[in-house]
Amino acid sequence: MVQAAQRDAEQKRASLQRAFRPANRTSQLATVENVDLNSVLLESIDEWKEQIAWIRVIDSDNKTIAAAGDIPKTMVAPHIEDSEVRQTKSGSALVTNFPFGFGRSRGMRVEIAVYLDSVSASFASLRQNLIVGVSAALALMGALIVLALRFPKYLQGQQVQGQVELARRVQSDLLPAADTDSPQFEFAAECIPAGDVGGDFCDMFRIGDSRTAFVLGDVSGKGISAALLMALIHGAIHSMSWTRSAEDHENATRSLNTLLCKKTATERFSTLFWGYFDPRTSILRYVNAGHLPPLLIRAGEFGNLEVKRLETGGPVLGLIPGIEYTQGQQSIRKGDLLIAFSDGIVEAPGFNNHEFGERRIIDAVRERWNDSAGSIRNAVIEKVRSFMNEEQIVDDQTMFVVRFKQAAAPTPKTDVAEKSGQYQMV
Numbered sequence: 001m002v003q004a005a006q007r008d009a010e011q012k013r014a015s016l017q018r019a020f021r022p023a024n025r026t027s028q029l030a031t032v033e034n035v036d037l038n039s040v041l042l043e044s045i046d047e048w049k050e051q052i053a054w055i056r057v058i059d060s061d062n063k064t065i066a067a068a069g070d071i072p073k074t075m076v077a078p079h080i081e082d083s084e085v086r087q088t089k090s091g092s093a094l095v096t097n098f099p100f101g102f103g104r105s106r107g108m109r110v111e112i113a114v115y116l117d118s119v120s121a122s123f124a125s126l127r128q129n130l131i132v133g134v135s136a137a138l139a140l141m142g143a144l145i146v147l148a149l150r151f152p153k154y155l156q157g158q159q160v161q162g163q164v165e166l167a168r169r170v171q172s173d174l175l176p177a178a179d180t181d182s183p184q185f186e187f188a189a190e191c192i193p194a195g196d197v198g199g200d201f202c203d204m205f206r207i208g209d210s211r212t213a214f215v216l217g218d219v220s221g222k223g224i225s226a227a228l229l230m231a232l233i234h235g236a237i238h239s240m241s242w243t244r245s246a247e248d249h250e251n252a253t254r255s256l257n258t259l260l261c262k263k264t265a266t267e268r269f270s271t272l273f274w275g276y277f278d279p280r281t282s283i284l285r286y287v288n289a290g291h292l293p294p295l296l297i298r299a300g301e302f303g304n305l306e307v308k309r310l311e312t313g314g315p316v317l318g319l320i321p322g323i324e325y326t327q328g329q330q331s332i333r334k335g336d337l338l339i340a341f342s343d344g345i346v347e348a349p350g351f352n353n354h355e356f357g358e359r360r361i362i363d364a365v366r367e368r369w370n371d372s373a374g375s376i377r378n379a380v381i382e383k384v385r386s387f388m389n390e391e392q393i394v395d396d397q398t399m400f401v402v403r404f405k406q407a408a409a410p411t412p413k414t415d416v417a418e419k420s421g422q423y424q425m426v
C-alpha cells in the first residue's frame with residue numbers, strides 16, 4: 001500500500017508540474033513570484049479531496065510558500081524527509097517530498113500527503129483472503145497444540161475456552177453467506193455444530209466468470225480434531241484445479257483421498273459432495289465421495305415431484321488408498337431444486353429413537369415448493385427441531401438449498417437420467 005501511495009503521489013507531482021509548465025518560450029523566465037501557486041494547489045486539492053490530505057510547496061530555505069489542505073499542527077515546520085506515514089484526522093497518510101520547479105524558480109520541493117485508504121481498494125480482496133486463511137490455520141492449530149500439551153485440568157481454564165471461541169469464530173468465517181441471490185440461482189445454507197466447533201462444512205463460490213461451485217462435506221467425529229481436518233479439506237478444495245475437465249475433477253478427488261490416507265489416523269475420514277454448475281450449458285457436474293446423496297427435485301406431471309439422487313462418485317475419503325472416482329453429470333431445468341445435507345439432518349433422533357429420514361425432507365420441500373430457497377431451508381430446519389422436540393443436537397447439522405432460476409436451452413422431455421429410471425415420482 002505504501003508503494004502504491006508513493007506511485008500515486010509521483011503521478012500527482014507530475015500533474016502539478018504540468019500545470020505550471022510555461023505555455024511559450026518567453027514565459028520560461030517565469031518565477032515563483034509571478035505564478036499563483038495557491039490557486040493551482042486549491043484547485044488540485046479540490047479535485048483530489050478523497051485522495052489527498054494536503055499539498056504544499058517549500059522553497060530552498062525550507063519555508064512554506066504555498067499550501068492547500070488540512071496540515072496537522074505537528075507538520076507546521078517543513079517536512080524534508082523523503083517519505084513517512086503520518087496520522088491525520090481522516091486516517092493514515094503517506095507524506096512524500098519531490099523536487100519541484102519551473103522557469104527560474106529552482107530548488108523548490110513539493111510535499112504531498114496521500115491517504116493510504118485511497119489506494120487500498122485493489123488490495124481489499126487479497127487482504128481479506130489472507131487474513132481469513134492465516135487466522136483459520138493459526139487459530140485451529142493453536143487450539144490443537146494447547147489441548148495436546150496442557151494437562152487435563154487446564155482444559156477447563158479460560159485460555160483454552162478463549163482458543164475454542166476463536167476457533168468457533170474462524171470456522172464460522174469459512175462458511176458461505178446464509179442467503180445468496182444471483183441471476184442463475186438462489187442459495188441458502190445452514191450449519192449448526194453439535195459443539196463449539198464441528199466437522200461439517202459447506203461452501204459456495206464462483207469459479208471464473210460464470211461457473212459456481214457447491215460443496216458439502218462431513219468429517220468423522222466432532223470438536224477441535226474434526227474442525228482441523230475440515231479446515232484442511234476446505235483449503236485443499238480452494239487450492240486445487242478441479243473444474244477444467246471431468247478428468248481433473250476425478251484426479252483431484254483421488255488426490256484428496258491420498259492426502260487424507262497419508263496424513264490422518266485410520267479412524268479419521270470424510271465424506272464429500274463437490275460439484276460445479278455451468279449456466280452456459282445448464283449442466284451440474286459433481287463427484288460424490290461417500291456422502292449422503294443430495295436430492296435434485298423438479299416438478300413432474302400431475303403435480304408430482306421427481307427426485308434424483310446424485311450418487312455418482314466413489315467411497316469416503318481417507319480410508320482406502322488408490323480408489324478411483326467418477327464424475328457425474330446432471331442437466332438442470334428452470335425451477336429445479338438441489339438440496340444437500342449431512343447425516344445430522346436425516347439421522348436426527350425423535351420419539352423412540354426414530355430417525356428424521358429423507359422422506360420428511362421431501363415432504364417439507366413439497367409443502368414449500370413454490371417458496372424461495374431460504375424458506376425451504378427454514379422449513380426443513382424447523383421440522384428437524386420439532387421432530388427432536390427441541391432436544392440438544394448430538395451431531396452437526398448442515399444443509400444447503402439451491403433453486404435454479406434459468407436453463408441455457410430448452411431441456412428435452414427425456415434425458416439420460418430419466419431413461420435409466422433414476423427419477424421417482426413422489
